[in-house]
Amino acid sequence: MRQLIAGILLFLCSAQISAQKNQFDKELYIGVGGGAFASSVDFSPSVSQQPFIGIHGGVSAKYISEKHLGLLVELNYAQRGWMEDFSPESGFSYDKRLNYLELPFMTHVYFGKKVRFLINAGPQLGFLLSSSDNMNDALAADIAARREADPDTQIGMQYTLEPRRFDYGLVGGVGMEVRTGAGSLQLEGRYYFGLGDIFENRKSKADFFFSRSAHRIIEAKLSYLFKVK
Numbered sequence: 001m002r003q004l005i006a007g008i009l010l011f012l013c014s015a016q017i018s019a020q021k022n023q024f025d026k027e028l029y030i031g032v033g034g035g036a037f038a039s040s041v042d043f044s045p046s047v048s049q050q051p052f053i054g055i056h057g058g059v060s061a062k063y064i065s066e067k068h069l070g071l072l073v074e075l076n077y078a079q080r081g082w083m084e085d086f087s088p089e090s091g092f093s094y095d096k097r098l099n100y101l102e103l104p105f106m107t108h109v110y111f112g113k114k115v116r117f118l119i120n121a122g123p124q125l126g127f128l129l130s131s132s133d134n135m136n137d138a139l140a141a142d143i144a145a146r147r148e149a150d151p152d153t154q155i156g157m158q159y160t161l162e163p164r165r166f167d168y169g170l171v172g173g174v175g176m177e178v179r180t181g182a183g184s185l186q187l188e189g190r191y192y193f194g195l196g197d198i199f200e201n202r203k204s205k206a207d208f209f210f211s212r213s214a215h216r217i218i219e220a221k222l223s224y225l226f227k228v229k
Contacts, residue, residue, distance in 0.1 A: 026063070026064060026065055026229065027062075027063070027064035027070070027227060027229065028061070028062070028063050028064075028227070028228050028229035029060075029061065029062040029063075029064075029183075029184060029225035029226060029227050029228065030059070030060070030061050030062075030225065030226060030228055031059070031060055031061075031062075031183070031184070031223055031224050031225030031226055032057070032058070032059055032060070032223065032224060033057060033058070033060055033074075033186070033221050033222060033223025033224065034055065034056060034057025034058070034221065034222065034223075035055070035056060035057070035219060035220045035221035035222055036053060036054065036055050036056075036219075036220055037053075037054055037055075037056060037078075037080075037217050037218055037219040037220065038051035038052065038053055038217070038218045039051065039052045039054055039080045039081060039082065039215060039216070039217040039218075040052065040082050040215075040216050040217075041082045041198060041213055041214065041215060041216065042194070042212055042213070042214045042215075042216050043158070043210055043212060043213050044210060044211045044212035044213075045210070045211075047082070047084060047158060048084065048085040048086075049082050049083060049084055049085050050083045050084075050085045051083070052080070052081040052082050052083045052095060052097075054078065054079030054080055054081060054097070055078075055079055056076050056077065056078035056079065056102070056219065056221070057076060057077060058074055058075045058076030058077055058102075059074065059075050060072065060073065060074040060075075060223060060225065061073050061074075062108060062225060064108070064110075068109060068110055068111060069107070069108070069109060069110075070107075070108040070109075070110070071105070071106070071107065071108060072104075072105075072106045072107075072108040072120055072122075073103075073104070073105055073106075074102070074103070074104050074106075075101070075102070075103055076101070076102040076103075076104075077099070077100070077101060077102075077129075078099070078100045078101075078102050078126075079097055079098075079099055080097075080098045080099075080100055080215055080217065081095060081096050081097040081098050082095065082096055083095040086139075090138075091136075091138040092136065092138055092139040092142065093134075093135070093136045093138075093139065094133070094134065094135045094136070094139055094159065095133075095134050096131065096132070096133050096134075096158075096159075097131065097132050097133075097134075098128060098131045098163060098198070099128070099129045099130045099131065100126040100127060100128055100129060100167065101126065101127045101129055102124060102125070102126050103124065103125045103126070104122060104123070104124035104125075104171050105122045105123055105124070106120040106121055106122035106171065106172075107120070107121055107122050108120050110177065112177075113179075114178070114179050115176065115177070115178055115179070116176065116177040116178075116179065117174075117175075117176060117177075118174065118175050118176065118177050118186070118188070119172075119173070119174050120171075120172065120173050120174075120175075120188065120190070121170075121171070121172035121173070122170070122171065122172075123168065123169070123170060123171075124168065124169055124170065124171045124192065125166070125167070125168050126166065126167035126168065126169075127165060127166060127167075128163055128164070128165045128166070128167065131163055133159065135159065143155060143156040143159070158199075158209070158210070161199045161200070161209060161210075162199075163198045163199060164196070164197070164198060164199065164200070166196065167194060167196045167198070167215065168194075168195055168196045169192055169193050169194040169195045169196065169214070169215065170192070170193045170195065171190055171191070171192045171193075172190065172191060173188045173189055173190030173191065173219070173221075174188065174189060175187050175188030175189060176188075182226075183224055183225055183226045183227065184224070184225045184226075184227065185222075185223075185224055186221075186222070186223040186224075186225065187220075187221075187222050187223075188220075188221050188222075188223070189218075189219065189220055189221075190217075190218075190219040190220075190221065191217070191218055191219070192215060192216070192217040192219065193214075193216065194214035194215035194216065194217075195214065196214065197210070197212060197213045197214055198213040198214070198215070199213045201213070
């Protein structure tokens with residue numbers, strides 16, 4: 001009996017020591033990051049476009065709660081927009097810049113130790129800070145002439161509509177992370193799929209024109225994070 005009790009106690013002690021060794025240490029990182037992206041807008045009716053190249057950057061916090069799994073939250077400033085694609089002989093040019101404050105909430109999945117392969121995905125909210133237009137004189141004169149000839153025309157409506165303040169969508173990306181004693185360097189490519197429309201799309205509104213006007217963005221981002229826990 002004594003041998004049985006001793007064996008049980010020895011087994012329980014071994015199991016406790018093993019559990020302590022395998023206990024996962026949670027990780028908390030804070031940092032900064034930035035990069036560039038190519039943005040466009042999914043218009044319906046369609047608008048011929050070229051990629052609008054903008055920049056983005058801000059602060060981030062990453063919490064690793066379990067092995068291979070965590071949460072990544074960021075607060076970024078981003079220059080979105082679109083650039084219209086005209087034939088060279090037209091002499092026209094137009095681009096619109098939309099400056100946003102972005103707040104993505106992403107599930108963070110990783111594999112590896114010193115060098116990690118990572119996947120981030122989740123919802124993103126956006127708040128429009130400001131907007132600006134760049135239209136050359138040739139296009140402005142052409143629109144004015146066509147509207148004077150036909151006051152009821154809807155030519156150039158995308159140049160006059162007021163954008164909505166709020167935006168929302170889904171963002172996801174893949175990348176690599178290199179961990180060092182001083183911090184973590186993270187390089188990532190992302191894609192943002194806007195679910196909200198930039199412009200009003202209810203037919204009851206007087207300024208209705210586009211039934212669809214959502215952001216589509218391809219991003220590249222480099223971040224540096226410090227481990228605080």
